[in-house]
Amino acid sequence: MFFKEKIYESIIRIFAYLTIFITFGIVFVLLFETEEFFKEVSLRDFIFDTKWTPLFSEKHFGILPLFLGTFLTSAIALSIAVPFGLVIAVFLSEYASYNLRKTLKPFLEILAGIPTVVYGYFALLTITPILQKIFPSISTFNALSAGIVMGFMIIPIIASLSDDALNAVPINLREGGYALGSSRYEVSLKIVFPSAFSGIASACILGLSRAIGETMVVAIAAGQMPNLTINPLESVETITAYIVQVSLGDTPVGSLEYKTIFVCGFVLFLMTFVFNLLSFYLRRNFEKKYGK
DSSP: OHHHHHHHHHHHHHHHHHHHHHHHHHHHHHHHHHHHHHTTSOHHHHHHOSOBOTTSSSOOBOOHHHHHHHHHHHHHHHHHHHHHHHHHHHIIIIISOHHHHHHHHHHHHHHHHSOHHHHHHHIIIIIHHHHHHHOTTOOSSOHHHHHHHHHHHHHHHHHHHHHHHHHTSOHHHHHHHHHTTOOHHHHIIIIIHHHTHHHHHHHHHHHHHHHHTOOHHHHHHTOSOOOOOOOTTSOOOOHHHHHHHHTTTTSOTTSHHHHHHHHHHHHHHHHHHHHHHHHHHHHHHSOOOOOO
């Protein structure tokens, strides 16, 4: 028995170290290729240039249009996902019966399991025509339809994680609120919700990270025009959509245009890494500590 446990422990340890090794390998490749990119393009042009045209004859390498496109679609997605997700989480945690909760939870998981390419074509072929009736000037490829569909796509992430955070609040806090004459509404929003704030904030930040890293929805519905704009009715290109565009195989390996994939990947990695660190910080420093 002891020998078997040592074998299991060794296997688990190997896979744990393998995960760390793969992560460091990815970071190393991104750093190496990014360094090669900046040997030919100045950091100043990369940050402050307002054009991104590495595949054109007149080349510009300003990341700002891609960054704004990513920010715009993600902001639209969050503006939809956060309210809907939190309302669903509060309902499941505080209002729904056990049987209703057991029925609704799987539907959230199904929504999370739909392939993103399906969401992309739904945005392009269904949401965009509806928006064109409301906003006649909207482009066929636009940030608004992509952001709306991305918002519904990440609702399950925010709702599920927020629901877990709300359920982690001890029952005695709820009972104390009811004992003092509080209504269910007051207990939910003035006692349970603030107590679960760290978990809820982490859920929203993880949803934002998911939106930033989304590829197929924005590649299909938002377009591939790196415009410097915050107008959601116009076509934009996100960092992930550009990576898809260059990865189609028309760009020679080792060229400067090819290296832009890695510098964009590195920027994307930094963005998600910062948001994940923020999520960890919120959970660690604002988590409620309950006495024994």
